[in-house]
Amino acid sequence: MAGRDSSVLCLFDVDGTLTPARQKIIAGMGDFLQDLKKKVVVGLVGGSDFAKIAEQMGGGDYILQNFDYVFTENGLVAYKDGKLIGKESIQSYMGEETLQKFLNFSLKYMSELWLPVKRYVSILRPNKYIHATDNPLEKEKIREKFVEALRKEFSSSGLVFSIGGQISIDAFPKGWDKTYCLNHLKDEGFKTIHFFGDKTSPGGNDHEIFADSRTIGHSVKGPDDTRNQVEELFFKN
Numbered sequence: 350m351a352g353r354d355s356s357v358l359c360l361f362d363v364d365g366t367l368t369p370a371r372q373k374i375i376a377g378m379g380d381f382l383q384d385l386k387k388k389v390v391v392g393l394v395g396g397s398d399f400a401k402i403a404e405q406m407g408g409g410d411y412i413l414q415n416f417d418y419v420f421t422e423n424g425l426v427a428y429k430d431g432k433l434i435g436k437e438s439i440q441s442y443m444g445e446e447t448l449q450k451f452l453n454f455s456l457k458y459m460s461e462l463w464l465p466v467k468r469y470v471s472i473l474r475p476n477k478y479i480h481a482t483d484n485p486l487e488k489e490k491i492r493e494k495f496v497e498a499l500r501k502e503f504s505s506s507g508l509v510f511s512i513g514g515q516i517s518i519d520a521f522p523k524g525w526d527k528t529y530c531l532n533h534l535k536d537e538g539f540k541t542i543h544f545f546g547d548k549t550s551p552g553g554n555d556h557e558i559f560a561d562s563r564t565i566g567h568s569v570k571g572p573d574d575t576r577n578q579v580e581e582l583f584f585k586n
Contacts, residue, residue: 355389356541357389357543358389358417359390360544360558362394362547362548365571367575371516378572388584391416393416393420394424394558395421396517396519397422414431420527420530425437425438427533434533447506451499451506493512499518507522509523512553512554526557528558543564543565543582544559544561544566
């Protein structure tokens with residue numbers, strides 16, 4: 350693509366960064382990212398699975414055709430130019446015994462939570478097992494307390510726990526945070542990798558890649574802030 354600097358990559362978290370929390374991409378953001386793609390290489394990296402990211406970003410075909418890289422489940426599933434280049438399974442890594450201990454502990458813990466409204470939990474995605482909905486009482490630090498309980502219970506398991514998105518807790522083996530996606534980029538010749546995310550504080554699921562020496566991290570407050578920061582970096586010269 351003429352005029353594009355292929356030595357620069359912009360990697361974007363999805364939920365809370367390119368889209369409002371748990372919602373679809375806002376009007377105009379897709380076109381804006383395509384304008385950015387004319388200037389630099391553009392990729393997505395999310396903790397959710399492919400189906401969830403596709404739902405938020407306009408469909409599976411759309412993201413594979415319009416982004417140079419798509420990393421789902423923190424990069425455990427990786428696409429380049431629309432083609433699958435890597436796939437790893439947390440289930441096979443953890444083993445059934447550890448997985449069931451983790452799930453049983455989580456379900457018991459959640460069953461004892463008292464919330465103003467409690468509806469359901471979902472244990473579906475291979476990298477995001479816990480997904481509690483309907484007002485998780487952030488002001489009382491429900492998720493923070495849950496994460497601390499998980500860390501204590503599974504201190505020798507090699508698992509890492511962090512706050513993800515607006516309502517979830519991420520669980521993954523050490524090193525399988527969003528920096529995992531960088532393994533797919535080490536031989537791609539990038540001189541600069543910018544990362545944009547909203548959960549960049551310690552304990553958030555964007556923190557490790559935000560603070561990694563291989564990236565230039567940008568902390569955002571939502572899609573509008575993401576766009577403003579990108580415009581300042583790439584469209585005002």
